[in-house]
Amino acid sequence: MATLKKKLQGLVAATLTPMTENGEINFSVIGQYVDYLVKEQGVKNVFVNGTTGEGLSLSISERRQVAEEWVTQGRNKLDQVVIHVGALSLKESQELARHAAEIGADGIAVIAPFFFKPWNKDVLVNFLREVAAAAPSLPFYYYHIPALTGVKIRAEEVLDGIQDKIPSFQGLKFSDTDLLDFGQCVDQNHQQQFALLFGVDELLSGLVMGATGAVGSTYNYLGKKTNQILEAFERKDFSSALNYQFCIQRFINFVVKLGFGVAQTKAIMTLVSGIPMGPPRLPLQKATREFTDHAAAKLKSLDFLSTADLKGRNLGACI
Amino acid sequence: MATLKKKLQGLVAATLTPMTENGEINFSVIGQYVDYLVKEQGVKNVFVNGTTGEGLSLSISERRQVAEEWVTQGRNKLDQVVIHVGALSLKESQELARHAAEIGADGIAVIAPFFFKPWNKDVLVNFLREVAAAAPSLPFYYYHIPALTGVKIRAEEVLDGIQDKIPSFQGLKFSDTDLLDFGQCVDQNHQQQFALLFGVDELLSGLVMGATGAVGSTYNYLGKKTNQILEAFERKDFSSALNYQFCIQRFINFVVKLGFGVAQTKAIMTLVSGIPMGPPRLPLQKATREFTDHAAAKLKSLDFLSTADLKGRNLGACI
Amino acid sequence: MATLKKKLQGLVAATLTPMTENGEINFSVIGQYVDYLVKEQGVKNVFVNGTTGEGLSLSISERRQVAEEWVTQGRNKLDQVVIHVGALSLKESQELARHAAEIGADGIAVIAPFFFKPWNKDVLVNFLREVAAAAPSLPFYYYHIPALTGVKIRAEEVLDGIQDKIPSFQGLKFSDTDLLDFGQCVDQNHQQQFALLFGVDELLSGLVMGATGAVGSTYNYLGKKTNQILEAFERKDFSSALNYQFCIQRFINFVVKLGFGVAQTKAIMTLVSGIPMGPPRLPLQKATREFTDHAAAKLKSLDFLSTADLKGRNLGACI
Amino acid sequence: MATLKKKLQGLVAATLTPMTENGEINFSVIGQYVDYLVKEQGVKNVFVNGTTGEGLSLSISERRQVAEEWVTQGRNKLDQVVIHVGALSLKESQELARHAAEIGADGIAVIAPFFFKPWNKDVLVNFLREVAAAAPSLPFYYYHIPALTGVKIRAEEVLDGIQDKIPSFQGLKFSDTDLLDFGQCVDQNHQQQFALLFGVDELLSGLVMGATGAVGSTYNYLGKKTNQILEAFERKDFSSALNYQFCIQRFINFVVKLGFGVAQTKAIMTLVSGIPMGPPRLPLQKATREFTDHAAAKLKSLDFLSTADLKGRNLGACI
Secondary structure, eight states: OGGGSOOOOEEEEEOOOOBOTTSOBOGGGHHHHHHIIIIISOOOEEEESSTTTTGGGSOHHHHHHHHHHHHHHHTTTOSEEEEEOOOSSHHHHHHHHHHHHHHTOSEEEEEOOOSSOOOSHHHHHHHHHHHHTTSTTSOEEEEEOHHHHOOOOOHHHHHHHHHHHOTTEEEEEEOSSOHHHHHHHHHHTTTOOSEEEEOSSOHHHHHHTTOSEEEESTHHHHHHHHHHHHHHHHTTOHHHHHHHHHHHHHHHHHHHHHOOSHHHHHHHHHHHHOOOOOOOOTTSOOOOHHHHHHHHHHHHHTTSSOHHHHHHOOOOOOO | OGGGSOOOOEEEEEOOOOBOTTSOBOGGGHHHHHHIIIIITOOOEEEESSTTTTGGGSOHHHHHHHHHHHHHHHTTTOSEEEEEOOOSSHHHHHHHHHHHHHTTOSEEEEEOOOSSOOOSHHHHHHHHHHHHTTSTTSOEEEEEOHHHHOOOOOHHHHHHHHHHHOTTEEEEEEOSSOHHHHHHHHHHTTTOOSEEEEOSSOHHHHHHTTOSEEEESTHHHHHHHHHHHHHHHHTTOHHHHHHHHHHHHHHHHHHHHHOOSHHHHHHHHHHHHOOOOOOOOTTSOOOOHHHHHHHHHHHHHTTSSOHHHHHHOOOOOOO | OGGGSOOOOEEEEEOOOOBOTTSOBOGGGHHHHHHIIIIITOOOEEEESSTTTTGGGSOHHHHHHHHHHHHHHHTTTOSEEEEEOOOSSHHHHHHHHHHHHHTTOSEEEEEOOOSSOOOSHHHHHHHHHHHHTTSTTSOEEEEEOHHHHOOOOOHHHHHHHHHHHOTTEEEEEEOSSOHHHHHHHHHHTTTOOSEEEEOSSOHHHHHHTTOSEEEESTHHHHHHHHHHHHHHHHTTOHHHHHHHHHHHHHHHHHHHHHOOSHHHHHHHHHHHHOOOOOOOOTTSOOOOHHHHHHHHHHHHHTTSSOHHHHHHOOOOOOO | OGGGSOOOOEEEEEOOOOBOTTSOBOGGGHHHHHHIIIIISOOOEEEESSTTTTGGGSOHHHHHHHHHHHHHHHTTTOSEEEEEOOOSSHHHHHHHHHHHHHTTOSEEEEEOOOSSOOOSHHHHHHHHHHHHTTSTTSOEEEEEOHHHHOOOOOHHHHHHHHHHHOTTEEEEEEOSSOHHHHHHHHHHTTTOOSEEEEOSSOHHHHHHTTOSEEEESTHHHHHHHHHHHHHHHHTTOHHHHHHHHHHHHHHHHHHHHHOOSHHHHHHHHHHHHOOOOOOOOTTSOOOOHHHHHHHHHHHHHTTSSOHHHHHHOOOOOOO
């Protein structure tokens, strides 16, 4: 059943969770958010309640409601809505997985537990299997992000161990810079049976190593621009692909130096899309006015944002 | 109101959460557990749903039920029942804090959030304050455990910042080895207004630096033995205190080399107390039979466990 | 003067330092080593006394002699001989730099000091400048390897800061997996004035991001194979390039799991080249017989080593 | 022979290496330095060329000269002069060990090599043994400082493994905060055969756990003050001991927040002793004027430095 599902490919936006100034979730703008991704950014897949979506800062009931809203609003507009259901508590993770199946999500993703950390591949796969078993009909993705979880088990080991144990396994989000590890995953995937989604910003390096798609927060507002990398890569125009990659990196590198995280991504998305993302939830704190001003100036200097954008919101070219 | 509460002092057992073989919480033995701590181990304070209690592996509703059971069973038997209400989600942490107040717990403790990590003292204190505000009448303790959270902010900085911001603040559990930091906390606490609870096993070094009490998992089964350290320290008999400390360390060091964690603590507690603690919840895995056999042999060799214990459960001397 | 030097490009072998069974340097085989690299591996540049060469495990006088032997034996055979002169002591590093100039080396490379660690870009550049000033006529390369030094300063910051301060600066060896950082270096190098040498094994990802060459220990015995990646990349035949990359990764990944370091590289090089590299120096320890047997079997299974190789030493194809 | 040597005990000053403004070693003040330690600070043992002495930033010939000068100037004044001979190169470490024996040093200490890191106890002990064997007549000390070396092998394991392998082994400098590990070392040392020197600043916690002495940089200028801790501890006057400890910690904690290292220690020592320590060597950089002013003000506020001190240099009391 899972296997009938179209393979997840191309760009996947790791969605932000819009909030009101008083810290409640602002469900009212999610419909608009869906339209923006599809029409303005050319992005038709979403990864909901992940790191970018502050999934672990939400209560379980909030996570259910957010997932439901994305599935509802995305119907007939988005290709796939993948819900991150990872949690420190296996029970809560299972509850979220069951719920994702009930609402008709297209897949679930799970991060390694990171308070008590799995100390080897088998322990991790056992945990993931218990979550997957709560929604056996849903494509299952492993969300590999060692820098945040502190779980150092290599993705290629997990991929090797997971295939027999989790029938619904369909791929992974690889949010790490170890391309030897990623390359081994690709090498294992010679029949292209799995989606190997690159989850860090140096997309071109992932594409050349065999990534089948990419998940990221920048695709919320730089999706159209990033698609130019995919297209240039497809037609083997590497100098253009690299040029586009550098345009994006100039921006990322700039904001990284200012201090860049989910709070700042919310500010940038609000700026570029015009859709109010609101503040993050504690312990994150709202981006400073200074950050937003600098980021806006940089976006303009790179032609990522123009007066026209501020009306029509279509991203300009970066030459 | 919080200030009327008797100061938390002496030994505090970081309680385990008993589970059945199928992974459900075994509430039925908690009453027996209370009696064991009080009568056999001379421990009258408990720290519930912390690391040792697998608090973060439980669902919110399970955490509520466990807290309630300890408060109920502990009434008129335990001096203080402190509930750990820390969670990655501020909303859930607040819910647990409110619940702790409703059920009449004696205090709440909160760990620093550790997925999105506070990057300075103010961010951390702001988060803690929002939790404390949900239960303003309950004594509030900060649970400092940088090795597990990855939050490197020094405890003395938190102590310095928290006093004005959280009126119900009453102290901290210091689970770190940086005694310069701990010493600064003691130095700040010259009016003895706060409980500075040492949370690592080298108790004697904490006592000499001014700890007012101690929280730990070993006090579940070595409480009586550890009280000998406190008593020897009180009467300035350091060679005895150190001798007792070494007895305990020989055991800890032995099991640490076998691989020691909450799962293993459950096995040891079952062995020593005769109360079935059951398996841990994934990602933790049940201690191996081999571990339990080696630990039992070591306990006997140190006179921490004897045939008599296996009946009467009173701990023998370690000379 | 430095600027007249031909730019370092293509593959650069990080040379091993051959030793006798009793731990002395075996100078006698370096001439043979040069011929092997040039004739059998198609590698005409070497990086001497780096990590692979156990440079920091040698005495200063040994480092001088090893450098001298490579320069002498490489004359009219090798394109460039770059000497790593990094040391914890600035004075010793300067002595080695002066010596490299005296013997006519083609360049010097310096690692960040890593006992007392530079805490920002300026401190690091000040240190590097003092070394470069001891041999102003020699092309200077910064050896960026944060995982080994623990110095987290990004390469693009060093590149940005070093250009005015060190006239002889000609590029860097980038031994890290942060391709955002590497991409920024390439982006800064738009006039192609510097050599940006990729120093980790996932070469293809570095090439697509704009690497102008590569330095590595595997090029000692897989240079010919790796040149196939370069050639395929040049003609935009990515599937072949990736196929070659995977062949090599299968081997690297295999030995990494067995425990792979300089000692093991010496064993493999001895096996493949037939030139005795001998044991490493303490604290490294000779590769086990078991490792060597497994590695040999893997090399054969990948057609990296055949009976023919064991005579003629030419590497077979990996299809 | 080594065993005839009086056991190293009490306070050991980790000496600074005085330098001239142009970065050369200022041998001329070492005699004065010896007298200051003995007469003003009551410290009669020194640890030369260690971290505080920038030993690893000096050339081998400089290390030899510095060692020689301390032995010469210390004759009939100091109890023991221990020379740190650790180096990344085993050959150089052996040369320094032989030299220490020739000049009549009282012992040698060796840090774990930290570029290529020993991965277990045996590898580390094998390395140490090769150094010790170069000076078999000299008492040998292992310098345990995992935070700087990144070598995580526990001291108690090294102590356990080293006793049979190195006949001249006489103890260790324990520069870590893991008191469980330190306690195990003390427990192993029941016959008091070894010197277990505490190497971090929370001295009182080390004393209560059984330290036989202490090595540190602060004893250069706070030796007399620290001796008050030792004396109070001896007479079991813990509140005084803790009070003295806190006085010192207030200072350390203050400078730690300003950024505290060897460069800053040189500035403070110059200030307190009146002996010019000069700048550090790159990559360290001279303490700022601002640091020195703040530190001086703090020293005065704690009565560690008074107008009298600025003449007579005797440290005042801290009440």
